[in-house]
């Protein structure tokens with residue numbers, strides 16, 4: 001039986017990104033009630049009703065964290081990476097946000113995938129010339145790239161080509177699916193480093209592991 005998580009609170013504040021609080025409500029469920037993320041309500045932040053898309057662009061940073069997150073788990077990983085590596089941050093922003101409700105999100109995401117109609121973006125890409133290293137944060141949806149990351153790579157992949165790409169993702173315990181192959185396909189001219197893959201309900205326990213992974217990538 002699937003457990004209904006729709007009335008769950010957002011949980012405690014787990015961190016900050018560019019001064020904005022991060023909650024990731026999957027982390028409240030460490031046992032079977034997690035249900036591999038099934039039913040997780042959005043944190044409402046990707047809707048940008050409560051805040052603008054995160055964008056921290058400085059003149060000197062050499063690395064950039066680009067990410068999208070619906071329920072906050074990938075965002076928490078993004079915050080660890082940005083802090084550990086002094087990276088700039090760019091949150092992918094959509095023209096029409098996904099609903100907070102899980103089932104409604106699933107329905108829309110499935111339609112977009114089946115009809116090859118990834119969501120429209122509502123953002124401008126900054127000049128990426130200064131960045132040698134890009135950290136790319138997304139989540140597994142239907143055992144492939146989440147639709148927002150697919151939309152981003154289709155729109156802007158040519159500007160990432162030639163850079164070092166470090167993928168990081170949170171997922172519902174079924175793994176990365178074919179998402180890493182797709183990133184290689186979309187970015188044929190880039191070096192793709194080994195990914196960081198974390199269960200969406202364990203991102204709060206993965207700080208040390210994430211920082212170590214990120215620092216290693218920067219040091220190479």
Ligand SMILES: Cc1cc2nc3c(=O)[nH]c(=O)nc-3n(C[C@H](O)[C@H](O)[C@H](O)COP(=O)(O)O)c2cc1C
Pocket residue numbers: 024026036037038040068069070071072073074075105106109138139140141142143144170171172173174175199200201
């Ligand atoms: C529409 C949708 C589809 C999903 N499909 C999968 C899947 O195929 N495999 C998997 O392991 N997790 C799947 N998940 C779970 C998410 O990958 C997981 O909850 C992730 O941590 C969410 O990241 P976020 O909090 O950054 O949005 C899916 C979640 C959603 C909303």
